[in-house]
Amino acid sequence: MLAAGIVGKIKNPALAAPEKNTDTGSVNCSSSRYCPAYALVSITVNSPAILATPRLSKTTAGGAMSVAYPARCLLSRGLTATASKARIAAPTPAPPCRAPFHSSAQLAKRKPRFKSIRAEEMGLVTPEKIEQFSKETYPQYTPEELEVLRKRYTPEQMAALEAGEAAIDPKDLTIQGRIRRDPYRPIYLDDFSKILPIVDKRPKPHPPPPEKIRFMSEEEHAHDLEKVVEGLIPKDINFEGMTDEEIENVLYEKVNFDLEEAKYFEEHTTLANHDKPSNSALAPGLGKNLRGVSGVYKATIDPEDQGSDNEGEFQGLKRKSGLSVADIKKLHATSKTLVTRWVTNQTRLGKVQSTWVLAIAGNGNGRLGIGEAKSVEGPVASAKAKQLAIRNMQPIPRYEDRTIFGSVEAKVGATIVKLEARPPGFGLRASHRLFEMFRIAGIRDIAAKMPRGRNPMNSCKACMQALMSQKDPNDIAIGRGKKLVDLRKVYYGGNVL
Amino acid sequence: MSIKNIVNVTSHLRNACRARLGLTSVPLSKYNLGLLLAMHRAGFLSFVTRGGPEPPNPDTIATYRPPPLTTANVADQRLWIGLKYVNNEPVLRNLETISMSGRYISANMKALNRLARGFDASYQKGLNFGECMFVTTSVGTFEIREAVQKKVGGLLMCRVGP
Numbered sequence: 001m002l003a004a005g006i007v008g009k010i011k012n013p014a015l016a017a018p019e020k021n022t023d024t025g026s027v028n029c030s031s032s033r034y035c036p037a038y039a040l041v042s043i044t045v046n047s048p049a050i051l052a053t054p055r056l057s058k059t060t061a062g063g064a065m066s067v068a069y070p071a072r073c074l075l076s077r078g079l080t081a082t083a084s085k086a087r088i089a090a091p092t093p094a095p096p097c098r099a100p101f102h103s104s105a106q107l108a109k110r111k112p113r114f115k116s117i118r119a120e121e122m123g124l125v126t127p128e129k130i131e132q133f134s135k136e137t138y139p140q141y142t143p144e145e146l147e148v149l150r151k152r153y154t155p156e157q158m159a160a161l162e163a164g165e166a167a168i169d170p171k172d173l174t175i176q177g178r179i180r181r182d183p184y185r186p187i188y189l190d191d192f193s194k195i196l197p198i199v200d201k202r203p204k205p206h207p208p209p210p211e212k213i214r215f216m217s218e219e220e221h222a223h224d225l226e227k228v229v230e231g232l233i234p235k236d237i238n239f240e241g242m243t244d245e246e247i248e249n250v251l252y253e254k255v256n257f258d259l260e261e262a263k264y265f266e267e268h269t270t271l272a273n274h275d276k277p278s279n280s281a282l283a284p285g286l287g288k289n290l291r292g293v294s295g296v297y298k299a300t301i302d303p304e305d306q307g308s309d310n311e312g313e314f315q316g317l318k319r320k321s322g323l324s325v326a327d328i329k330k331l332h333a334t335s336k337t338l339v340t341r342w343v344t345n346q347t348r349l350g351k352v353q354s355t356w357v358l359a360i361a362g363n364g365n366g367r368l369g370i371g372e373a374k375s376v377e378g379p380v381a382s383a384k385a386k387q388l389a390i391r392n393m394q395p396i397p398r399y400e401d402r403t404i405f406g407s408v409e410a411k412v413g414a415t416i417v418k419l420e421a422r423p424p425g426f427g428l429r430a431s432h433r434l435f436e437m438f439r440i441a442g443i444r445d446i447a448a449k450m451p452r453g454r455n456p457m458n459s460c461k462a463c464m465q466a467l468m469s470q471k472d473p474n475d476i477a478i479g480r481g482k483k484l485v486d487l488r489k490v491y492y493g494g495n496v497l
Numbered sequence: 498m499s500i501k502n503i504v505n506v507t508s509h510l511r512n513a514c515r516a517r518l519g520l521t522s523v524p525l526s527k528y529n530l531g532l533l534l535a536m537h538r539a540g541f542l543s544f545v546t547r548g549g550p551e552p553p554n555p556d557t558i559a560t561y562r563p564p565p566l567t568t569a570n571v572a573d574q575r576l577w578i579g580l581k582y583v584n585n586e587p588v589l590r591n592l593e594t595i596s597m598s599g600r601y602i603s604a605n606m607k608a609l610n611r612l613a614r615g616f617d618a619s620y621q622k623g624l625n626f627g628e629c630m631f632v633t634t635s636v637g638t639f640e641i642r643e644a645v646q647k648k649v650g651g652l653l654m655c656r657v658g659p
Contacts, residue, residue, distance in 0.1 A: 406625045406626025406627065407625055407626075471626060471627050471659050473627070475583055475584065475659075476627045476659050479581060479583040480541065482539075
């Protein structure tokens with residue numbers, strides 16, 4: 001079908017004809033493009049007016065310029081000059097010689113292809129049209145609609161509605177109003193009942209407190225207290241002729257002193273020129289959870305920890321790792337500081353010395369983590385590094401839970417760590433730092449070599465990288481589509497460590 | 498024997514895997530074909546097929562029939578290879594050539610036995626976990642375990658690891 005359609009198109013003489021035309025046209029064009037160009041060149045070269053331009057004479061006199069440049073310059077000038085001559089029959093004075101920025105010929109000033117027509121001339125913005133548009137776009141309420149509204153709103157609200165309607169001229173809306181259609185417009189046209197935090201200004205929750213407000217002076221406090229105490233005395237009792245004891249008894253009977261005391265401290269205002277309680281919505285007191293303050297000075301004690309972490313030392317780690325404090329404490333006890341460095345930051349105020357610590361943590365059963373921290377205080381850095389090590393613990397692949405899969409190698413800086421799997425009972429033959437790492441990770445048979453550098457920090461990091469770069473036998477089996485069999489297990493009938 | 502071409506193939510495959518290509522091609526030769534088929538048997542490649550300068554569609558590779566080989570088109574025929582990836586990691590990662598045109602290294606039965614069990618032999622490190630070695634023998638090109646099974650020694654071509 002498609003091929004037939006194409007053939008049909010080609011066979012159609014109406015379609016084929018323009019092709020032929022364009023063919024011949026292109027030939028014509030090419031001839032017209034080339035022939036006059038030669039002619040122009042001859043004109044420009046012969047033109048005495050251009051040869052006499054001061055600029056050219058200067059360049060030839062100087063002789064510093066390349067030969068190609070003035071010729072090109074000449075040609076372009078000639079082109080513009082002849083073009084203008086060809087358009088206008090009357091002879092015009094030559095254009096002032098300005099230094100051209102481009103070597104190519106200047107184009108004639110571009111004119112728009114269509115004449116621009118004003119909307120007024122087209123009759124689009126006549127008063128009648130405007131009126132018609134505003135009537136269509138902003139119609140008045142019909143009597144039926146008003147009936148419906150009346151059922152919903154009170155007469156006062158209706159009056160306000162009508163007044164509002166009358167206040168805005170639909171013509172103004174037509175001329176000045178713009179309904180936004182851009183993609184960033186608010187999702188509503190005129191719904192002010194909801195507040196969008198991005199589009200709208202945030203409303204202030206409380207009016208600002210009065211300006212003249214201030215805290216009471218001592219004297220004012222005394223007066224205030226006196227007033228409060230006077231207010232407590234019951235008015236309906238005649239105290240005359242009573243003994244002190246009797247008065248006291250009556251007062252205790254009539255007045256709840258504990259409650260009044262609490263009221264005085266909790267609710268009573270401490271501000272002058274202000275009769276509201278000091279902790280109100282108008283002048284709110286300090287909140288309980290202040291950013292940067294809460295939880296810093298007073299550790300929250302979780303009853304779940306059973307009093308094991310009242311200092312709050314492990315609360316952050318507990319939140320981040322999801323471990324219980326008891327588990328964290330166990331890991332913390334076995335974790336070890338492997339590398340310590342005393343580092344110095346040279347500032348313009350002098351040397352700031354601090355301690356950098358690398359610590360390891362592991363559960364002795366296939367998990368190992370490295371943490372590094374720096375602090376001006378050594379113990380702080382150590383504690384931080386240990387916590388980070390606990391946080392960074394990762395499962396290490398282990399063959400038979402005692403050694404690694406094959407031999408692996410990793411490089412950090414100039415330090416290369418080579419690890420090799422070993423048979424059961426071989427033990428850990430490694431440098432002391434790597435030994436600690438294997439022990440805490442639960443690896444019991446391994447040989448480690450560091451043929452090149454043995455930088456303490458790099459050796460620990462490279463060892464971790466090497467352990468993590470082991471290939472998973474399941475991944476290999478899945479990738480190759482083969483069944484991998486552990487020969488040791490087959491040979492010993494599964495009776496391996 | 499153009500062992501030089503094998504060197505080119507191994508280094509091309511290593512580059513292709515690192516660039517995470519889905520399929521690639523190598524020149525068509527019996528030597529290359531033997532190695533690639535052995536690698537396909539070992540599970541490193543998803544397919545190996547002869548084809549023209551244009552790659553075959555991998556979706557319909559199961560039913561793909563290469564064009565008949567004629568004297569006219571034999572020169573532009575290539576071997577098209579599908580590469581495998583698991584969890585965004587290449588199955589075929591480390592390829593190392595062993596024999597070069599200036600230095601052929603062969604291994605007899607005894608040496609192959611040792612290499613397959615992870616011991617050093619024939620100037621070679623023993624095979625590591627997940628590694629394979631390819632040997633070309635008088636009866637064809639094999640993976641080292643196949644060669645041991647067939648009890649033939651031969652020229653060590655390359656070792657391939659995950």
